[in-house]
Amino acid sequence: MAAISAPRGTRDILPEESWKWSYIVQTAGETMKNFGFSEIHLPIFEHTELFSRGVGETTDIVEKEMYTFEDRGGRSITLRPEATAGVMRAAIENNLCVQGASAKLWNWGPMFRHERPQKGRYRQFYQIDAECLGISNAMADVEIISLSIEIFRRLGLKNLEVVINSVGCEKCRPVYRQKLIEYFETRKQDLCETCLARLDRNPLRILDCKKEVCGQIADGAPDIFDSLCDECREHFAEVRAGLERLGFAYTLNKRLVRGLDYYTKTAYEILSGDLGAQNAVAGGGRYDNLSSAVGGNKIPGVGFACGLDRIMLVMEEQGCSFGKMPETEVYVAALDDSARGAAQILTHELRKNKISATSDTSGKSFKAQMKNAGSCKFACIIGADELANDTVAVKNLRDSSQVSVPMNDAVSYIQKNLN
Ligand code: HAM
Numbered sequence: 490m491a492a493i494s495a496p497r498g499t500r501d502i503l504p505e506e507s508w509k510w511s512y513i514v515q516t517a518g519e520t521m522k523n524f525g526f527s528e529i530h531l532p533i534f535e536h537t538e539l540f541s542r543g544v545g546e547t548t549d550i551v552e553k554e555m556y557t558f559e560d561r562g563g564r565s566i567t568l569r570p571e572a573t574a575g576v577m578r579a580a581i582e583n584n585l586c587v588q589g590a591s592a593k594l595w596n597w598g599p600m601f602r603h604e605r606p607q608k609g610r611y612r613q614f615y616q617i618d619a620e621c622l623g624i625s626n627a628m629a630d631v632e633i634i635s636l637s638i639e640i641f642r643r644l645g646l647k648n649l650e651v652v653i654n655s656v657g658c659e660k661c662r663p664v665y666r667q668k669l670i671e672y673f674e675t676r677k678q679d680l681c682e683t684c685l686a687r688l689d690r691n692p693l694r695i696l697d698c699k700k701e702v703c704g705q706i707a708d709g710a711p712d713i714f715d716s717l718c719d720e721c722r723e724h725f726a727e728v729r730a731g732l733e734r735l736g737f738a739y740t741l742n743k744r745l746v747r748g749l750d751y752y753t754k755t756a757y758e759i760l761s762g763d764l765g766a767q768n769a770v771a772g773g774g775r776y777d778n779l780s781s782a783v784g785g786n787k788i789p790g791v792g793f794a795c796g797l798d799r800i801m802l803v804m805e806e807q808g809c810s811f812g813k814m815p816e817t818e819v820y821v822a823a824l825d826d827s828a829r830g831a832a833q834i835l836t837h838e839l840r841k842n843k844i845s846a847t848s849d850t851s852g853k854s855f856k857a858q859m860k861n862a863g864s865c866k867f868a869c870i871i872g873a874d875e876l877a878n879d880t881v882a883v884k885n886l887r888d889s890s891q892v893s894v895p896m897n898d899a900v901s902y903i904q905k906n907l908n
Contacts, residue, residue: 498604498612506801509811510615513644513800514597517617520640521595524632526619529594531575537565543574543783545750547691554602568601571749572618573776573792574783580622581785591623597797609767609799620792627724630755630775630791631731637759637771637793638737644800645809648762649770651737654745655725656693657717658753659778665716666692676706696744699766713743724754751776755791763806764799771795819903820862821848824855824872831871835881835899842900844907862886867903 495501502510518528541551556568569575576594579585585592597617604610619636621629634651641649657665669692673680677688684695684703696707717725732739739757747756756774764770773793780788804811819839823832832848839846847865849858862868863886870882881899884891885906894902 496612498606500611500613508814509801509804510797512811513797513804514617516643517597517640517795518595520636520643521619524593524619524636524639526593526595526621526636529576529579529596530598531572531579531596532569533599534566534568535575535578537567539574539578539783540567540570543577543751543779544571545691547687548750549748550602554604556601556603570602571600572596572598572616572794573620573749573751573790574779576618576620576792577622577776577779577785577788577790578783580788581780581783586623586788589623591621593619593621595619607767609764609796609802611798615797616794617797618792618794620790622788622790624791625777625789627727627755628731630724630728631735633773633791633793634728634732634757635735635737637773637795640795641759641770641800644804645807646761646770646800646803647807650760650762651732651739651757652742652745652760653728653732653739653755653757654742655713655717655721655728655754656746656752656756656774657713657721661716661718661721662693662753665711665713668711668716669693669695672710673706679703679706691750693746694748697746697748707744721754728755747772747774751779751782753777757793759795761799761803763803767799769796770799770803815845816864816866817845817847818865818907819844819846819867819869820858820865821846821869821871822855822858822862823849824870824875827873828871828876831876831896832869835869835871835896838900839903842904844900844903866907869899869903 537557540555544550550570555570558566560566580592595618598615599613600616601613603612606612619633621633638651670688673688673692673695677685679702681698681700681703684698687694695703696710698704698707745756745758752774754775758769759771760768761770771793775791777789779790780786821832821836823829836846836848859868865886868884868886870884875881879896880893881896882891883894883902
């Protein structure tokens with residue numbers, strides 16, 4: 490029988506990588522805590538409607554990328570392609586933002602999109618996500634952007650660019666949308682097939698097309714800033730002023746529209762110069778109408794998500810530090826079979842005292858055991874002499890010095906000498 494491989498677009502995070510992942514998540518988590526965000530955990534699958542209504546029927550995600558299936562009860566279920574809609578659902582369902590209350594929430598975990606896999610783009614990928622719900626003030630947008638920048642600063646990422654835009658709101662966007670349709674109609678014959686299909690359904694997305702010809706056409710398109718209403722214009726000016734107050738450099742890109750329909754006012758991305766085509770390490774923005782789109786009362790929101798897989802790629806590329814790789818501290822070795830029981834007991838005692846310890850469970854020779862002890866700081870060796878005297882030989886594997894310690898003192902001796 491042929492061996493079964495992992496599905497296309499998924500990958501295994503093996504031990505040599507997973508400790509680095511933990512470092513990234515831990516660093517992000519500490520930063521979130523410093524910014525007053527609480528961690529939440531959400532289902533990985535939701536009712537399909539949450540995404541079709543929340544993310545938007547005309548988005549690539551909903552049109553062609555969702556992992557949707559009917560469960561055994563005949564309900565349409567979707568593996569979450571992103572976290573924001575789920576966070577909003579949870580906030581509404583659990584009354585987190587009633588009577589003007591706000592909530593700052595973060596989460597991390599796998600997301601699923603049926604995209605064409607390439608470097609930095611997977612079908613199962615991981616996001617670290619932060620959402621600030623219940624606040625419509627531009628200060629919250631600034632806080633979200635600065636939170637994402639601070640996470641990357643702590644991780645040591647370099648060569649990043651913060652790109653911002655305003656995509657307007659339900660009042661001013663329809664006017665802009667109409668202007669765009671009228672403009673692109675005149676250049677219809679030159680647009681790529683995808684843009685042509687987007688012309689009536691989602692003309693703003695044409696601004697985002699990476700094809701050269703479409704890009705050139707989009708360069709001449711009407712400027713969104715000529716269509717923004719006073720409220721959106723003021724909001725964006727406040728976001729910019731806030732970023733400048735904190736000393737953050739950013740680029741204004743009026744063609745940044747993002748691939749999710751829920752955005753209103755602020756949209757932003759953080760791009761890396763070291764990722765190739767899939768260069769966004771984070772993306773986010775404001776979504777003041779998402780709550781009503783998924784059937785709740787009006788709860789304004791702003792947030793971002795960053796791609797853990799992409800952060801990892803950039804950090805490896807740039808030689809960033811992941812802290813220290815956790816290692817087992819003590820190896821307990823039995824010189825012969827008669828000492829295996831005692832080795833097992835000492836290993837257990839060390840572990841109960843929160844010292845990472847291991848011993849052989851497969852009947853390996855003493856020589857083979859000591860070979861496995863290689864990366865540990867100490868080896869505790871037990872043989873016939875040690876059994877007779879109720880002692881243990883503690884060998885410091887860094888300098889090869891060795892002392893005999895009463896068995897009862899072994900744990901405290903190791904504790905004292907570990908650091
Ligand atoms: P997004 O731009 O679709 O936004 O994704 C955010 C980040 O997730 C991207 O910048 C990228 O780093 C990573 N990412 C997306 N797709 C993939 C993929 N196929 N493979 C690897 N990494 C990927 C959102 O998902 C919004 N929910 C962000 C947000 C939160 N907006 C407001 N709050």
